Structures are given as structure tokens and as C-alpha cells.
Amino acid sequence: MANKRALVLSGGGAKGAFTAGVVKYLMVELNLQFDLVVGTSTGALIAPLVASQDIANLVHFYENVEQQDILKDRPDLLAFLFSDALNDTKPLERLITKFFGDRRRYEKLIRSLTEMFVTVVNM
Amino acid sequence: MHLRTSNIAILRTGIVIMIACILAACETTPDVGPEPLGGFNEKVTTLVTTTVRGRLRENLPKQKLLEAQLPSLEKTLTMNQLMDELKGIDPLKDLAYLIETDIMFELQKPEHHRERTSFNNPEIQRELVSAILAVMKRALDQLKGGKGGK
Numbered sequence: 659m660a661n662k663r664a665l666v667l668s669g670g671g672a673k674g675a676f677t678a679g680v681v682k683y684l685m686v687e688l689n690l691q692f693d694l695v696v697g698t699s700t701g702a703l704i705a706p707l708v709a710s711q712d713i714a715n716l717v718h719f720y721e722n723v724e725q726q727d728i729l730k731d732r733p734d735l736l737a738f739l740f741s742d743a744l745n746d747t748k749p750l751e752r753l754i755t756k757f758f759g760d761r762r763r764y765e766k767l768i769r770s771l772t773e774m775f776v777t778v779v780n781m
Numbered sequence: 782m783h784l785r786t787s788n789i790a791i792l793r794t795g796i797v798i799m800i801a802c803i804l805a806a807c808e809t810t811p812d813v814g815p816e817p818l819g820g821f822n823e824k825v826t827t828l829v830t831t832t833v834r835g836r837l838r839e840n841l842p843k844q845k846l847l848e849a850q851l852p853s854l855e856k857t858l859t860m861n862q863l864m865d866e867l868k869g870i871d872p873l874k875d876l877a878y879l880i881e882t883d884i885m886f887e888l889q890k891p892e893h894h895r896e897r898t899s900f901n902n903p904e905i906q907r908e909l910v911s912a913i914l915a916v917m918k919r920a921l922d923q924l925k926g927g928k929g930g931k
């Protein structure tokens with residue numbers, strides 16, 4: 659069996675910015691390709707951009723995203739009583755749709771030779 | 782009579798809860814966050830910005846050297862001229878090679894076929910040179926302003 663190269667991306671919220679820098683070094687400067695990419699949490703956001711070799715958007719994402727783009731507080735009592743969480747992750751959902759919902763980007767990911775696995779909690 | 786009053790109170794509470802639920806459901810999130818990059822120049826300049834910052838971070842002499850060389854770099858019209866000029870400055874030679882790597886990384890992608898075939902077009906070259914110089918300046922400003930991490 660031929661050797662395969664895998665990249666495992668950890669979670670850690672904003673620490674994904676560091677991962678993005680490392681990934682840029684590995685893929686652009688060292689020209690490494692990966693057969694398999696696995697990501698969890700923030701790593702799950704990075705994984706599809708690695709699989710589709712979209713390193714510019716990976717860097718762009720982590721350089722420009724702010725906390726309000728990921729989640730917003732639910733300070734009101736009604737939300738506290740009727741919601742399942744104190745924070746609303748709708749902004750992250752919209753951001754994911756913006757970055758990965760595009761048909762061309764999705765098709766590029768599907769056609770990628772890099773296998774991808776992600777683990778996330780239910781949003 | 783007492784039963785009727787309590788029924789009305791329950792009804793009122795129900796209506797208030799229903800209105801609150803409808804308002805919560807209708808709540809919209811403003812469209813925030815970065816837009817994904819699409820174009821070749823946008824993608825290349827994003828990569829180059831991080832490369833310049835990464836190479837010159839905590840290296841004030843190199844930052845000053847690049848800043849001092851910018852007027853002469855601005856006279857170049859093609860990427861070859863720009864890179865030759867940069868490679869001619871010994872401390873900035875590695876930066877020139879990395880910028881070339883960034884450009885090649887994007888250029889070899891299938892979606893940039895059009896840019897690849899017309900890469901030598903003078904207009905495209907001029908646009909790219911001017912975009913690269915603009916992000917060099919931006920990266921230097923960001924380093925001065927403390928952006929770019931330690």
C-alpha cells in the first residue's frame with residue numbers, strides 16, 4: 659500500500675488563525691499535498707478550504723472574521739427561556755453558507771482528490 | 782365570574798407569548814462577516830500580504846529597506862522586472878522567491894486558466910505589479926501598526 663499523507667486539524671476557535679498560517683506554509687511554501695484532511699470544530703471550517711486548496715480564502719477568513727460574525731448573545735429573558743443556548747450561532751451558519759454554500763466552490767470540493775472528514779457539534 | 786376573569790388572564794398571557802414567539806422567529810441577523818475572495822488578483826494579494834508580513838515581522842531593517850526601495854519598485858512594469866529588482870536586493874531575495882511561489886500557487890489552478898493564458902499581457906502584468914506593490918505597502922503599514930501577530 660502506498661504511503662498517504664494526512665493533515666489533522668484541531669479545534670480551538672480563534673486559534674484556527676494559527677493553523678491557517680501553518681497550512682499556508684505547508685501547502686504554498688513547501689508545496690505539500692494531502693490525501694486526507696480531518697478537522698474538528700474550527701478545524702472543520704479549515705478542512706474544506708484545504709481540500710479545495712483555497713488557501714487565500716482560508717487566510718482571508720481568519721484575518722477578517724470577528725466574534726459577532728460567529729455568534730451573538732441572547733441576553734433577553736425570552737431567549738433564555740425558549741432557546742437551547744445562551745448564544746445564537748446563526749451568524750456562523752450564514753458565514754458557512756457564504757463560504758461553502760456556493761455551488762462552484764462545493765463542486766470543486768466534491769471533485770477534490772483529497773478525502774475529507776469533519777466532526778462538529780449540532781448547530 | 783371568577784372563572785371568566787381567570788380565563789381572560791390565561792388568554793392574554795397566551796397572546797403575549799405567541800407574539801413574543803413570532804417576533805423571535807422573525808428576528809434577522811444582519812449580513813456580516815467577510816465575503817469570500819473570487820478573483821485571481823484578490824487571492825494572490827492575500828497570499829502575498831501574509832508572506833510579506835511573515836518575512837518582515839520583527840525585522841525592522843528589512844521593513845525599512847523594502848520601504849526605501851518602493852519608489853524604485855514602482856517603476857517596474859512587469860512581474861519579471863519587479864522580481865528581478867527585488868532579487869537584486871540581497872536581504873529581500875528570499876521575499877521575492879516567496880512572492881513568486883504565492884503567484885505560481887494560484888496561477889497553476891484550473892480555475893485561473895484565463896489568467897494563465899494571458900499572463901504575459903502587458904495590461905494584466907501592470908495590474909498585478911500595481912496590486913503586489915499596494916499590498917507590500919499595506920503589509921508594511923500593518924507591521925507598523927502592530928498587526929500581523931508576534
